[in-house]
Amino acid sequence: MPKHLTPTLAVSSQLTLEDVRKAADEGYRSIICNRPDGEETAQPNAKAIGAAATALGLQFTHIPVTSGKITDEDVTAMETALNAMNGPVLAYCRSGTRSAMLWALSATKERDPEQILEIGRLAGYDLGSIRNKLITRNSGRNGAVGKASVYDVVVIGGGAAGIATATSLLSRRADLKVAIVEPAEYHYYQPGWTLVGRGVFSAEQTKRRMADVLPRRATWIRMSSIGFLPDDNSIVLENGRRVQYDVLVVAPGLKLDWGAIPGLSETLGKNRVTSNYRYDLAPYTWELVQNLKQGRALFTQPPMPIKCAGAPQKAMYLSCDEWLRSGRLDDVKVEFHNAGAVLFGVPTYVPPLMGYVDRYGIDLRFESKLIAVDGPRRVATFERKRPDGQTSVAHESFDMLHVCPPQTAPDFVRESPLAAASGWVDVDQWTLQHARFANIFSLGDVCSAPNAKTAAAVRKQAPVVAVNVLDVLEGRAPSAGYDGYGSCPLTVEKGKVILAEFGYGGRLLPSFPQWVVNGAKPSRLSWILKERMLPPIYWKGMLKGHEWLAHPQPVEQVKMKAEAQP
DSSP: OEEEEEEEEEEEOOOHHHHHHHHHHHTTOOOOOOTTEEEEEEEEOOHHHHHHHHHHTTTEEEEEOOOOOOOHHHHHHHHHHHSSOOOEEEEEEEESSSHHHHHHHHHHTSHHHHHHHHHHHTTTTOGGGHHHHHHHHHGGGGGSSOOOEEEEEEEEESSSSOOOOOOOOHHOOTTOOOOOOOSSEEEEEEGGHHHHHOOOSGGGEEEEHHHHOOOSSSSEEOOOOEEEGGGEEEEEESSSSSSEEEEEEEEEOOOOOOGGGGHHHHHHTTTTTEEEHHHHHHHHHHHHHHHSSSEEEEEEOOOSOSSTTTTTHHHHHHHHHHHTTTGGGGGEEEEEEEEESSSSOOOGGGHHHHHHHHHHTOOOETEEEEEEEEETEEEEEEEEETSSSSSEEEEESEEEEEOOOOOOHHHHHSSSSOOOSSSSSSTTTOBBBBSOTTTTTEEEBOOOSSSOBHHHHHHHHHHHHHHHHHHHHHHHOOEEOOOOOOOEEEEETTTTEEEEEEEGOOBBBSSSSTTTTTTTTTTHHHHHHIIIIIIIIIIGGGGGTTTTTOOOOHHHHHHHHHOOOO
16 A cells, blocks of 8 residues: 655555556556566566556656665656656555655755654654765755854764874874864774783773873864765764865774674673674673683684784684683684685785694684574574585584674765775775865775775874875875785784784785794784784874874885885
């Protein structure tokens, strides 16, 4: 049965040929199909529905929209159709939801977002998932908000990337008017959570008040950004207010998508399910490691890209080291379920890592992806790729489960005009300038550059972005280049680290001469760097605008070096 959103528009689930006749009898004069053909086997195609409508004297148009992927072009097409077609109009898709969303997004010129949401609710459609989009589209229209605040540079994100960039900018030009948009009360040194999971650090050592780490000369806008208006050089905050910029730096980090694995969110922190990817869970990892006397310990890694690709196995090696030292490893069966096909993406470091895999007796399960968790029963479900290319499902019991969750760009980025097809902010990998908007830059976990998503990468990226932002503010092309540097201190045992340092294409980029640190060999010195030196370098160096071993180089020089070295 059609559900009315306005006096001249109703939406419906999939129509049949008989439904088209009923619609004509009920007085509808136009039909819009918002469903792509072929979503279901028995689904009448748009051509057949259109022919039936035309035969009855109804107007018809097909605006197919993929579920969960409504674009601005789709909304414009819907708005144009509604303005051009004779009413009343009946729009349909599989359930009516996509049609309701298209109307809602096209109605922001005349209606308040909350009013639109209420209309949807009364018709039986929960449109809450597009609330931020409604506010963004409504922002600034018809006097919805006052004059936007204006800054030389707006930085979205108070994580490592956002703060390091802001401080690097202000250290170069103290007179800049910089705003940092960040809702969180605390800032975390996330690389330290691996060591929290081994009992080396306490969780509290990785935490600071946001007010204490933000640069004092920057304005802190303590709320979330929910949308971008790049043609207007502005962003939209969660309260609907706009903030205008001359240059925008996008660095909100990524989304840990715990909800993508059924049953996982409900069991985290109990039922022996943990993860070093969360501040509150890393101590539980250490608790489980200490208490496990025997049984099966499963460690997982989702499809790439993820934050610090070595972190899932670092947790595993440190756990195995504790079980080995305490004489329990022979009684613990350890499995590493990696959705990928290799242990580590840079071949140089695979042999030394395999040495530890053999030492600890780890059972490697490649192309094995966690797809569900039953915490109370302690059963993890994996989808595995077979040699013939087909997939199978396996249910594995566990006595400890360490999960690395799937990871994506934040929703407000992924659904924005700044996103590449991958969902990450679309940037040039050398300058980190946006591919389409010259006054927008992005760095850190959210950008599309094909580098490792690590804090070490941010340390090199932030000065590059700072120089290039100033270039754009002064009317020049970006001059600084980023070589893809990233570092992953692989904690293979307590007291030893394999220091993986590499750039684009897996090119090795060691910071120290080989006679000081051979990154491909387990090293006590690299452990000291990880445990004692990197935290103060982070808090007192990178976040304060100091660019030790990270001074930006000219982009052409960076490209030449990358091309010259295999």
